[in-house]
Amino acid sequence: MQDEYALVEGCRRQDRIVQRLLYERYAGKLFVVCKRYVKDADEAEDVLQDAFVKIFRHIDTFRFECPLEAWLKRIVINTALKFLRKQKPWETMSNDSIDVQEMASVLPQADESLPALNYKYLLQLVQELPPGCRMVFNLYAIEGYNHPEIAKMLDIAEGTSKSQYARARDLLQQKIQADSRFTDEHSAEGRKPLV
């Protein structure tokens, strides 16, 4: 906590060294957050750049009411949503954007156990979703927002949020069924359901 105070105070003074320290500390995690929301690394870099510029310019508004990382993550998510909103994500609803066969190149080896799934595999699954489904799935399944909150954030109907989430689950299920590693012996009965 003391470190966070020092970092925030340094950034408020626009101390470039402290700004770099804050960036070095959180950029890795936030870069993955960006990647979850956009389709490739180039877009993720753009979002991350915009988000950190916002962070440094508006660091005065952070009042230690929540963990610094949560605040930073929220800004990154908002920046990513704004970025995606320009792409009219609700108009691209086609199944054609999902190529299950392409997933084979990033799948873990067959002898890996399920818990050993690295985030890159899951990230690839999420990134292959259409933009609208991807946003709703990220917000609901990973960030933990509920559908009314998501509807408000994305300025869509609550029903749209639910349908997009259901569609995301269907698409993910198709991918998993195409993955030969997910056999019955690997699946863990009794685990908490996704939804």
Add this chain to the structure above:
Amino acid sequence: MDELEKKIPADMWRKTFDEAAEAPPSRVWDAIERQLDESSNSKVVPLWGAGLASSRPLLWGTGLAAAVALLLVGWWVMPVPTDSEQSRLSDQRQTGVTPAFPKATVPENSLAYESQKKPVPPIEQATKRSVSSAKGGSKQSYDLSVPTRKNQPADGLLSQLTTVPVNKMPVLGELPVLPGGTEPPTRTVSNLMSTLGASSVATASFVREDQSSLSTENSNQLKTLRGKPIRLHEFGHIYRIVWFRPSEATAQPQVSTSKQKSRDLWASANIMPGAFNPMVSVQMASLANAGVLKNMAVANSAYQAQTVTSRANFSMAYQFTAGALLNKRWSIETGVGFLTGRSTVDTPAQLSANGIVATNDIRTTTGNLYVDALRNSSANGPKNTSLDQANFANGAYVQPTYSGKTNQMLTNDYQFVQVPVQVGYQLRPRKRLSLAVLGGFISNIFIRNTVDNEIIVTTKDEIYRPVSFAAIVGARFRYQPSVQWSASLAGVYQPSIGLVTQAHSQVQSQPTTAGMTLGVDYHF
């Protein structure tokens, strides 16, 4: 439970991504740093520049005045205790009375605080860096030790300031010795004293003891001559700064939308070479009413082919503008400019009554439709013009007629003062090479119209409106290699909104200007 729930549990998504991290490329930080530099450096308004403001005497004078002002303010602000206050403080120290400052600011275990209650420890108990007087007499130890405890609060550090009598202080050697053998008021000095060597302190003490043998009279003289004593900060004048953060209800982090930081201001100097076409025409009905054409049949038959036309020539506009970026995309700009628009007017020449061309010199300004229309439209009237003299033959007025086949080419140069107001929409914002579309209007303040370098029409002639308006449409590239300077290239089209001539004027003009604007911009 469907297939997805079986294969990937719900919490796996969250857990996996919570711990996931991947270092972004270094170019991301470079871009962030560049943007931060641009936003921080662009707000500096230079107060110095060319001319008188940059002259060396003025800079020196300003600096000197500032120094004097600082000294005066410092002298006035610094409270200096009077003699009675000093004696009261001395009494308090001798009697062990704690000065009136918050007790919490002085830790109980601080050395200075204890030194007020306990007698001075003997030399043997002093630390290695203790310094004693070189001679006998009143031996006193001066603890110049530096605190070694870590994380000691500031009050504790300040409380360990060494207590040194005035007459033993080499640094304050100019201070007088109080007569009568009374204990002089002690002063505190910081542990910077520890940087002095013991020998220098001892030597200074020796000199001081010599001075102590001065008579009381001399001491009084010194006392009357003494200036303001050096006053060092004491504990009572140290105030804690307490950072208090009240509890607030909202837990949602908010991103401020302050526009002050993102606003970019710039000033530009532009030149716009281009083409200016006044698009002149002559109202036939007005000519007829004015008596130039009394025979409307002639007007209908002959003048349909006798139209006045104009062609654009090279023109130049000079503009100084200032702009502000309202947000990421939108900007607003205004300024002042001067337009010299050159054009060529093709006008039918005047024929005499018997069909002979009135003049063989097609460059003359007399005897053509355009100039006649201008003169007839003038508020001063055509009475004194050469036109009337030319139309009188043998004392009788000859109605002028104009040839549709013989035309005169006249130069027709306009001058306007321009005040543009335009908005820009950035298509490539915050890029080194930015692109913006421009739109707005421009106020054209008419100055003069010179026809063939002979006839000058001004606003007094009431032919042209004093102020007319034109629209601005265009696109601009701006290349910004540095934070403060940029160059711009814009294509601009400025069609007039309505006529620039008066309604009663026989000459009508609705100019258009098209050109390329080249500019240099300075960003504040």
